Amino acid sequence: MLTEGLAQVHAQARVPAPAPASLDEAGGGVLQLGGRWTADQAPSVEAAAARIAASGARADVTVDLGAVERLDTLGAWVLERTRAEVEAAGGRLAYARVRPEHRTLLGEVTMRGAAPPPPRRLSPPIALLDGLGRQTASAGRQFVVATAFLGxxxxxxxxxxxxxxxxxxxxxxxxxxxxxxxxxxxxxxxxxxxxxxxxxxxxxxxxxxxxxxxxxxxxxxxxxxxxxxxxxxxxxxxxxxxxxxxxxxxxxxxxxxxxxxxxxxxxxxxxxxxxxxxxxxxxxxxxxxxxxxxxxxxxxxxxxxxxxxxxxxxxxxxxxxxxxxxxxxxxxxxxxxxxxxxxxxxxxxxxxxxxxxxxxxxxxxxxxxxxxxxxxxxxxxxxxxxxxx
Known part of the structure; x- marks a missing residue:
């Protein structure tokens, strides 16, 4: 019995730990991703995403996903969020060697999108003017619609x-x-x-x-x-x-x-x-x-x-x-x-x-x-x- 227990312990010890998300620079503006971009590797995923955002700001970057072992919803969402941050900073981020299942997941995350930030609270006078302007613009659009409809x-x-x-x-x-x-x-x-x-x-x-x-x-x-x-x-x-x-x-x-x-x-x-x-x-x-x-x-x-x-x-x-x-x-x-x-x-x-x-x-x-x-x-x-x- 003791021998069997020791054998199981040694067998479990030989199982490798999940590979964390990794990022290597392949040169020429190409970033090589590797490891597991999953929820259980969230710290390494966020760290690698921060490096992608820093490298892609105001530049063109290609992200190679060919060596990624596994990609789940969290990893895909972080990648899409990073791509949006890079493009907002004036850069451009493109994917390379994307597996079909990974491409589908990235597309689904893109369709859903991130929740918009809460609107900034305005002071009462500014809010009043803002509401008046919106109503005026809406009335103008409705007038145009009514004129076209009359035609x-x-x-x-x-x-x-x-x-x-x-x-x-x-x-x-x-x-x-x-x-x-x-x-x-x-x-x-x-x-x-x-x-x-x-x-x-x-x-x-x-x-x-x-x-x-x-x-x-x-x-x-x-x-x-x-x-x-x-x-x-x-x-x-x-x-x-x-x-x-x-x-x-x-x-x-x-x-x-x-x-x-x-x-x-x-x-x-x-x-x-x-x-x-x-x-x-x-x-x-x-x-x-x-x-x-x-x-x-x-x-x-x-x-x-x-x-x-x-x-x-x-x-x-x-x-x-x-x-x-x-x-x-x-x-x-x-x-x-x-x-x-x-x-x-x-x-x-x-x-x-x-x-x-x-x-x-x-x-x-x-x-x-x-x-x-x-x-x-x-x-x-x-x-x-x-x-x-």
């Missing part, structure tokens, strides 16, 4: 006009039903209530001067020129704009848009043109219906709180407003519809493959659409005031 839509409309047989009239009618017909009840209700509220508050303020009859002028001009189309556009942006983004985003998640492209179909003509045309046709119709509902609500309130009769209200309204006031609101509607449709479709096509992305882009679609509708209404107000219309 694609116009080009698609041109192709449809040249080939009327390719126009999908059924899709347009379906979208009109979804956006205009099904949305009319909520537009009528909201407009009626808002018209009544505006008239009530106007009467309470004008009664102080004995001029409550001028509430007809107030609600007539305010609703027909500004409030009617603005309120309708906001409702359409929240209802139809979000639906467009959700529909296109869901198609993106299920790769239906890619399937259309594979089948040789134009996604812009099929998905975007019918929806934008339906918005541009439906929003003026809803605006007119909303104007009538708001005037009805305002007239009812004026008769209840202001003591006006129906004949007095109608006569005063006819004297206060004209056809051009109605035209002002209707002129704005198609442009607002175009803005809503563009933003909704852009956000829909930006959806990625997660429900979180879909919800984020639907929210962005509604917020951006409402913001741009208000901005556009302000620009039109300045324009019509400048031309005295």
């Amino acid at each position: 694609e839509v116009v080009a698609a409309c041109g192709r449809v006009a040249l080939r009327p047989g390719s126009f999908r009239g059924t899709a347009l009618v379906n979208q009109l039903q979804q956006m205009a017909l099904n949305g009319a009840p909520i537009i009528v209700l909201i407009s009626f209530l808002v018209g009544g509220i505006v008239a009530q508050q106007g009467i309470f303020q004008l009664q102080r001067f004995g001029a409550q009859t001028f509430v007809v002028n107030l609600i007539g001009l305010l609703i027909l020129r500004e409030l009617g189309v603005l309120l309708t556009a906001i409702m359409v942006a929240g209802r139809s704009g979000s639906a467009i983004t959700a529909e296109i985003g869901s198609m993106r998640m299920r790769e239906e848009v890619d399937a259309l492209k594979v089948m040789g179909l134009d996604a812009t003509e099929i998905l975007i043109v019918p929806r934008i045309l339906a918005l541009m046709i439906g929003l003026p119709m809803l605006t007119l219906i909303g104007d009538l509902a708001a005037l009805a609500g305002g007239g009812l309130t004026a008769m209840v709180y202001g003591g006006l009769t129906l004949d007095q209200f109608l006569a005063r309204l006819q004297a206060a407003v004209g056809v051009h006031h109605v035209t002002v609101g209707l002129i704005k509607a198609p442009f607002m519809a175009l803005i809503i449709g563009l933003i909704a479709t852009i956000e829909g096509f930006a959806v990625e493959g997660s429900a979180e992305s879909l919800g984020r882009h639907v929210t962005a679609s509604v917020v951006k659409s409402i913001f741009m509708v208000i901005v556009l209404d302000g620009l039109f107000a300045v324009f019509f005031a400048a031309i005295d219309f």
